[in-house]
Amino acid sequence: MYALIDVNSFYTSCETIWRPDLLNKPVVVLSNNDGCIISRSAQAKRLGVKMGAPYFQQKALLEREGVVVFSSNYALYGDMSQRVMTTLEAMCPRVDVYSIDEAFADLSGIGDLETFGRAIRDTVYQHTRLTVGVGIAPTKTLAKLANHAAKTWTKTGGVVDLSSPLRQRKLMALLPVSEVWGVGRRLSARLNAMGIENALQLAQSDIGFIRKNFSVVLERTVRELRGESCLAFEETPATKQEIISSRSFGKKVSDYKEVREGICTWAARAAEKLRAERQYCRYVSAFVKTSPHDAHAPYYSNRAGITLSTPTHDTRDILAAAVRCLEAIWREGLHYQKAGVMLGDFFSQGVAQLNLFDPYAPKANSEALMTVMDKLNQQGKNRLWFAGQGITQAWGMKREYLSPAWTTRLSDVPVCR
DNA sequence: TCTGGGGTCCTAGGACCC
């Protein structure tokens, strides 16, 4: 059984903890550049303030209703998130941190689930003054649904135990498909057109039909709704596969130098993140966009990427590559709204640097790897750093090329992240 | 005038090789 624990109105709650005078007042938090509303207190929601809406569109409403507005403070939210997760980790045997304000917990071996859910709620509140909702169910997708119910219906006291299939069906019949985790706007529209309107109908639809008309992703969702666990519990965070650093300019920019400056700043930031991950990258790309909202000018969005011959984490290399990309996509006379840098194709430093064989040969065979492993074991060097997709990618190899024999062998080696 | 900043996964289609 899983629990999904998530903090109510996380960003606004973080702000109001330090401002008791704002308790029970309408409060919102804005995105970078004060562009959009990304968090609302319960009172702000009640006033009809929309999630994700541009600030300038809601400004009149906010002023009229006396809503208190904060710019975002990610350092604070990160810190508060840490405290919540630490509390959860102390209470639950295994915790899968899903985002800054939510985590799945494995509840196997716990007797009274609902009582335990309340204990989580109370303890997190004592430690952080933040209120969480707890949804309990046999799969992640159902736990999400239970959590939604816990938040929507106050009489639940913020905890919903959905272990019984009967209760699962009852709840699903009440919820529109759009509330299901993994079903967004587009999918909802398509499902509705086929007569699938609530979560229960989705759960009872034919797997083959879903697979044929949609994708394996939605198939997994359907199975999860039926109580078949398809999404793995991930205690250790997966290594990143790409790093993005980007920002809106907050105004229209047409000067090449100004855009280039932005690209350089973000390239440097991306390189920092890369080093913090102890990774090296081979792929560097830059992108620019004009405003998609401007009705008078045509929309332009482009990106270009370069694959370097050697993986690097050096700011200068990454910056130079990003500027070369920018030169390829730059168009004179446009008003740019946003630009950024993306890094990918990660490698890790480690065995590859022993030069026992060409680390980037695409089809290096598993025999060679076995030799490397043996040598490492002999030398007592059993600490490796793996890349994005584990060691397969560190060597520029595909998983298919690996024999099961040495995959097993690998599991004996401690992995450092 | 002002419209976030990250991420993930999957699929289709083109290039290329045999």
Place this chain on the structure above:
DNA sequence: TCTGGGGTCCTAGGACCC
């Protein structure tokens, strides 16, 4: 030069999440 199928690899784009 024509024809064609099968396979791999890569990229772009779509959809979703918070």
